[in-house]
Amino acid sequence: MKKLLLFFVSFILSMTVFANNTSSIKKIRMNNNPSQLIFDINSKIKPKFNQSYDEYNRLLFLEIEKTNLGPKFNGSNFIGKNIEKFDMIDYGSNIGFFIKLKPNITHKVYTLSNPYRVVIDFKVSSSNKKEFTIAIDAGHGGKDPGAIGFKKYREKDITLAVSKKLKSKLSKDFNVIMIRETDTFITLSNRSKIANKAKADLFVSLHINSAQNSAAQGMEIFYFSKKSSPYAEKIAAYENSFGEKYGEKTTSIAQIMGELSYNKNMEKSITIAKPLNTSLARRLGMKDRGIYGANFAVLRGFNGPGILVELGFISNKIDVKKMTREANQNIMAEELGNKIKGFFY
Ligand SMILES: [Zn+2]
Incomplete structure (x- = not known):
């Protein structure tokens, strides 16, 4: 019974630690082939993100939940063939990225594990939509x-x-x-x-x-x-x-x-x-x-x-x-x- 109680207490404790755990972004890096922007995340749990894309302004908003910035990052480092502008805002509990894409660039955001990463794939759009x-x-x-x-x-x-x-x-x-x-x-x-x-x-x-x-x-x-x-x-x-x-x-x-x-x-x-x-x-x-x-x-x-x-x-x-x-x-x-x-x- 004592053993069971101990287990139960340690379980509650671990849950509390788990719930309070915030992740941090260790590194942000650009990969060239394939074209990717990778956020290396220091976390015990799989990071969650929200995204929205404003087609007219070509602006991708990516918010990584319960995460803060580790070191300071210089957004201009990521500007290149896929990204026109890169800004970030620390909301205290979440961190938001405003990424303006170059014309004709499509994107896809997903997470990878071991170690945890949030990845944005960039591709040159093949659709080249016509006017009519x-x-x-x-x-x-x-x-x-x-x-x-x-x-x-x-x-x-x-x-x-x-x-x-x-x-x-x-x-x-x-x-x-x-x-x-x-x-x-x-x-x-x-x-x-x-x-x-x-x-x-x-x-x-x-x-x-x-x-x-x-x-x-x-x-x-x-x-x-x-x-x-x-x-x-x-x-x-x-x-x-x-x-x-x-x-x-x-x-x-x-x-x-x-x-x-x-x-x-x-x-x-x-x-x-x-x-x-x-x-x-x-x-x-x-x-x-x-x-x-x-x-x-x-x-x-x-x-x-x-x-x-x-x-x-x-x-x-x-x-x-x-x-x-x-x-x-x-x-x-x-x-x-x-x-x-x-x-x-
Ligand atoms: Zn007919």
Whole structure:
């Protein structure tokens, strides 16, 4: 019993010592390969830290808990290829570091044991974010093949092939969001949701037309408009019907842009669509069928300018031949890319 009591007392004592124990920073050192800033910590327990990062000012705030400074440190020693400014504040129980990073430097903070260290890894950012974001929407996909036409070519395959080429064309100058990059089914409402979430500046939806009359051919571009001609309305109803066919009530897709942005976005969409359709048709030797406004469900849900390109008619032999040739798909991507770039820059 005495032994047990002694054990208990010593346990309480050790807990008290443990709780009061403050750590101290023994050394701060820069490591070059890999790029790291290392805080060597004299402590009996694993040090805890808090961090926050102010992206705009590139300022990392790192606070190491229950720790004080051992020796004095000269912050200017750590300024170099990763760090622009280094300050520290002793809060009595905690110590805070204000570390301004150089542009394009990313960081990661973690602890290591034996001996205890808090480490910041620095890396040169590979993302190099561009100013504008384009959402590329390859029409249909997965269980929805879109229109099936001549020689059983499927709309979803050609739209995906051109979308991928357009992505590589745009990636040099834009951030690109692919609504789908594989043969997957995505509802019409989710397509615009993905683009809105990415804060895309333009929504480009690629489709292929189909008609009962196999002689119908050529390219046309649509933009979102609440008013439309009977012809444009028919095309919109046709594309929207794929939503209905695969279980989506397309009438429930709300127009989230306000009246003012609606007019502005329509104007922008027309500015992109008009020269684009003409140059696309000319370069591919296809018929220029013009541009039209209509109530397309997939464009309605997007909060910005958007165009829906009908690259040709899958029901027309000549158009199918043109659209399935890789050289022509490259021209489509190039022309789409050039006109989009011309609009933004
Ligand atoms: Zn379609």
